[in-house]
Amino acid sequence: MSETPVNLDELRNRIDAIDTEILRLISERATCAQTVAQVKTAEDPHAVFYRPEREAQVLRRIMALNAGPLDSEEMARLFREIMSACLALEQPVKVAYLGPEGTFTQQAALKHFGESAKSLPMAAIDEVFREVEAGAANYGVVPVENSTEGVVNHTLDSFMDSSMKISGEVVLRIHHHLLVSSTTRQDKISRIYSHPQSFAQCRKWLDAHYPQAERVPVSSNAEAARLVKTEWHSAAIAGDMAAKLYGLDKIAEKIEDRPDNSTRFLIIGHESVPMSGDDKTSLVVAMRNQPGALHDLLEPFHRHQIDLTRLETRPSRTGAWNYVFFIDFKGHIDQPVVVAMLEEVRLRAAEVKVLGSYPQGVL
């Protein structure tokens, strides 16, 4: 190893030399990705360039190899952006998300696909599904559950009617801030705008700090931020993206009641995803109304030692079956143990729909 230079000029020269090397290597990587695109097209003219299982493997490998001083998540984020740019060279991905711009769902979309993806805001969850179904977007991003507030029913309901497959998941730590504009009279805040979920996640903080302010629910945090721009007596609860988008100031940071507040988002698309080595599967199962139905359904999971990560019940809307269960478990439908388990579940259930097997969220 060369000796560590000690003066500033020497250190900067060394950084320049390292950057030249990084630049050369990133370009070499990008050229490689372009060649991958040619190989994919030669094999199949309609080839899909984005490979979620491969991307998950690349990120996991980088995290395992990383020896510091940057932490593994930070390193993986850098590689996430390099891959995103490489994929954009092959074919830019279009991602529809629950908008408007500045929502946590957009943040999740960018976290998963990187900044080189083209993100398209949609007004509602079922519009995200429709946009992807129609082919106007390659993938969609929708929220599915929050650690404080529970499941997002609109998303589960949309899956019941749709043929979309789940191709990935993203978990995002949700930090809420109290935001004001430069003209807000901070001592006169009489109204606070936010999405109902965010109010629920900051309830205790609001009761303690702004018990008198009127809480006005709006359709998204970004919409709350937009409204505050023009009202001198109002504040908004929203995240960093909305604060940046509307140029608002944070007068209180991380006001969520629970420090581990996080939301899980699903990526929807048309393709099935091969195994990545650390996968999850989501199912919808309709059961007949009979005593012991839930026990019968879960018994094969238990016997095959399959790890359930979530079980949600929704009322069936067809009237034909009384229960519809949304089940997530660790494993991939191409694994023999999962095939065997599912065969047994199919015998016991009225209907089983596999929504997809996909890599467990890495970042």
Ligand SMILES: C=C(O[C@@H]1C=C(C(=O)O)C=C[C@H]1O)C(=O)O
């Ligand atoms: C290069 C590939 O295509 C895309 C880009 C990747 C990358 O930059 O590493 C990984 C997976 C694909 O989304 C590939 O499939 O290997």
